[in-house]
Amino acid sequence: MTNFEKYKKELKDIGSRKFSVTKSGEITKCHLETCFECIFKTDCRDKSWEWLFEEAEILTENEKELINVINSMRPKYYKFRYIARNVDNNLFLSSFEPYLTENKNYKSLGVYDTIRVDKNLFKNITYETGVFDIKLNKFIENTVEGAKL
Numbered sequence: 001m002t003n004f005e006k007y008k009k010e011l012k013d014i015g016s017r018k019f020s021v022t023k024s025g026e027i028t029k030c031h032l033e034t035c036f037e038c039i040f041k042t043d044c045r046d047k048s049w050e051w052l053f054e055e056a057e058i059l060t061e062n063e064k065e066l067i068n069v070i071n072s073m074r075p076k077y078y079k080f081r082y083i084a085r086n087v088d089n090n091l092f093l094s095s096f097e098p099y100l101t102e103n104k105n106y107k108s109l110g111v112y113d114t115i116r117v118d119k120n121l122f123k124n125i126t127y128e129t130g131v132f133d134i135k136l137n138k139f140i141e142n143t144v145e146g147a148k149l
Helices: 003-014 032-037 044-052 061-072
Strands: 019-021 027-029 082-085 091-094 114-117 131-133 138-140
Touching: 003 027, 003 044, 019 032, 019 044
Parallel strands: none
Antiparallel strands: 019 027, 082 091, 082 131, 091 114, 131 138
């Protein structure tokens, strides 16, 4: 997913081709007096165009830090690598790749390799986007009992 695909609605709402991206990731209308707050600095035209076609960051810095803190308390072989959200909006972290069951919910191999997390976290991960691989920083294909849909 590119930044354009991820932020299409926000860019349309701005109603201008001149936009800025704050260091916290917020898309705003470009105001030349706020260049120091923008990730493009003063080279807006070229950098903003290139940015539109770059792969979007899925996890925020706070979400990455949360995963790092949780993983720092886990044994080496059980570090969480995947994030999945079920059709009922329940969200979980898993050490092993979750698969999609016949009843359209994600499931992982064991009881001790997953934890449920607050469903208000990880807003960019939805049931429709599928399982997110933290290590590879990308979504992976949905499967039913290991078979492709």
